[in-house]
Amino acid sequence: MIQYSHLGCSFLYLLTSISLFGISAIAWNKESTPPPLPLLPLPTYSQLKWQQREIIMFLHFGVNTFTDSEWGTGQEDPKIFRPTSLNASQWAATAKAAGISLMILTAKHHDGFCLWPSKYTDHSVRSSPWRGGGGDVVKEFVAAASSRGIDAGLYLSPWDRHDRRYGRDLEYNEYYLAQLQELLTKYGGVREIWFDGAKGANATNMTYYFDEWFAMVRELQSSINIFSDAGPDVRWIGNENGFAGSTCWATINRTSLSIGNASIVDYLNTGDPRGTDYLPAECDVSIRPGWFWHKSQSPKKLTQLLDIYYKSVGRNCVLLLNVPPNTTGLISQSDIHALTQLRSTIDTIFSVNLAAGCSVRASSQRGVGFGPENILDGDHLWTYWAPKEDVRGSGQRRNQDHCIEIRAARGGLRFNVVRIQEAVGLGQRIKRHDVYVDEKLVARGTTVGYKRLHRIEAGEVQGSVVRIRVLDSRAVPLISSVGLHFDPLWAAHIKNQSVT
DSSP, X not given: OEEEEETTEEEEEOOOSOOBTTBOOOOOOSSOOOOOOOOSSOOXXXXXXXXXXXXXXXXXXXXXXXXXXXXOOSOOOGGGOOOSSOOHHHHHHHHHHTTOOEEEEEEEOTTOOBSSOOTTOSSBGGGSSGGGGTOOHHHHHHHHHHHTTOEEEXXXXXXXXXXXXXXXXXXXXXXXXXXXXXXXXXXXXXXXXXXXXXXXXXXXXXXXXXXXXXXHHHHHOXXXXXXXXXXXXXXXXXXXXXXXXXXXXXXXXXXXXXXXXXXXXXHHHHOOTTOSEXXXXXXXXXXXXXXXXXXXXXXXXXXXXXXXXXXTTTBTOEEEEEOOBOTTSSBOHHHHHHHHHHHHHHHHHHSOOTTTTOEEEESOOOSTTOOGGGGGSSOSSSOOBOOOOOBOTTSOXXXXXXXXXXXXXXXXXXXXXXXXXXXXXXXXXXXXXXXXETTEEEEEESOOTTOEEEEOTTXXXXXXXXXXXXXXXXXXXXXXXXXXXXXXXXXXHHHHHHHO
């Protein structure tokens, strides 16, 4: 047994299947060691599946597309809705090419115009000339998504600027629930339902019966994820820039949340390490300046979209990227190019883990099955490195550093992105961590969660030894995956900054 001490971490390297300096190897007991206890609260199966999607697509489409506006008045004539070439298969093909597995359509926005022929209102596609009044955008959307193996989600705005019942609590809530039932019973499985908390400052006072709405959703589709400012499955990140806080917990207290409350946006952005509810955040942002398509607007540059990716997916969230169809009913080629360019760049950066083939060591190991080699396998969730937990006689955990080390097999490593992932199926744990390369601090962070991405602020680094230190955690840390990657755009950005 060799002891190596550095930066407060004591490394005990167990030598297996080899002999060093004439000392015989020590073999582990072949009996498997039980996993550590989970740390509550835990994600549901649906939440874990949602988190692994990483990027999902929003499609804002409706009368606003034809009036060049963002918030409709509710007085629009349904006859203005006349997409000449609507093809939901093109939407699904665009999503598929971008590696997206879930699309969410605005079935009804704040203007109250319905993209399906609801039997509870004539303010819908039924009153438009599109498809001779016999069209159903929701039906075509769901069918196109299903044909490509993509899951469908729907957005149904609570704020309705058209319906005369809005402002009459009982009448409008009955109307809204009736439409919710239509969407969740006529179109097959829906994987996410979106409840928007937005409402104009001068909007009619209205009480939404969210408890009844959520209960009805659960009754009709038990595997669905419900999104709102207050969950109960997915929470809003608190802004429309697509940015999570540099500290971002999936845990939060739902009792402190309310829908449409502007005073809680900071709390939504960071979450709460003491939170009693597992409620991961979704970062919504549009590929264009506006949510609906406008002829005068263009999609964001690749560097902007990639920055959003790092500050959403790379901070323990899912990125909900809006890609709005235009007046013809198709996604514009410029948007398709921006989206596929983003996917190609992400694949280029993260398809190669430069740490693969390196040796891995750790400060300690829980037992058989929990070795540091797990951080380099293909499972980013259920296999993980678990250190020994140091507890006092009372059973209380002692706060201590836990370290893991990656050593290059031959030569050095050159990279500028560090990826760290926790085994969040057993609870989010890490509160503070550092990254060193050849004893030099190159990155410092707080939460990790499902995925944390560090772009090295000093630019690319070269070295032989990468060490990750967990300085503080809610329970013994469980690291499922570590990656070292090279981002050429980030390297160019740092180089340009230096020249400037």
